[in-house]
Amino acid sequence: MxxxxxxxxxxxxxxxxxxxxxxxxxxxxxxxxxxxxxxxxxxxxxxxxxxxxIARSVCDRMPVRTEWQKLKKQPVQAITLVEAVGPDGALTSLPLNDYALDIDSDGVGWVKLLPANMVARIAVTYDAGLxxxxxxxxxxxxxxxxxxxxxxxxxxxxxxxxxxxxxxxxxxxxxxxxxxx
CATH class of the missing domain: 1.10.3230 (Hypothetical protein yqbg)
Known part of the structure; x- marks a missing residue:
């Protein structure tokens, strides 16, 4: 949906x-x-x-870290896209094996980039709402x-x-x- x-x-x-x-x-x-x-x-x-x-699509931009980072809006229903943000602001989809996602039982969404990535910032698109x-x-x-x-x-x-x-x-x-x- x-x-x-x-x-x-x-x-x-x-x-x-x-x-x-x-x-x-x-x-x-x-x-x-x-x-x-x-x-x-x-x-x-x-x-x-x-x-x-009401569930709406949200996009958080954040620096890359190898530890888990919490998404800003809650409760997260689904994390739909993780993209690299280039120096010029251009977005490029990241392969699934470059990051890890989790939504905990409280509806908090988490993302982390796996080591060996040369990305400085990411954009995470997700749906959040009660x-x-x-x-x-x-x-x-x-x-x-x-x-x-x-x-x-x-x-x-x-x-x-x-x-x-x-x-x-x-x-x-x-x-x-x-x-x-």
Missing amino acids: SFPPDDMLPVPIELIDEVRGFLRLDHVEDDEAIAQLLRSAARLCENFIGQRL ATDWAHVPTTLRQGVVRLAGYLYTHRDRMDAGGPPSAVTALWRPHRRMRVA
Whole structure:
């Protein structure tokens, strides 16, 4: 299955309908604004929980090391391509026997280049996300995104009144992956 690129978070009409229902709106004039607010709310959710909601294609560029390197986005569904990055930025596919890949039980993706490579940088393309579409996103995450988009919609013309509702983070917190810096 092919996923959209990382910068293209899909927003189906059903999700816009959920926000309209939450806000008790009976018009569709603001649907595009609501879709943008849903994208923003989803990005904030992803940053908060440390995971992608909807699976999307991601490409990490990294220096070559012979030890395992962790991919940035999680949970990794599949690692699809490893390429050498030339000095001019040109990409060349690496043979399978030049690198090793792993996805652990937590959905963390790992890559390492095997010794005897003359490559300085690599580009790793992979698919990362909790679900294939919004219908399969865990309910508490989806509800938090809808509530936050509704909050952003109702506060779009006002000064920030102390930040988003605490109910949003309460819905997201059980899914949060903590990172050690």
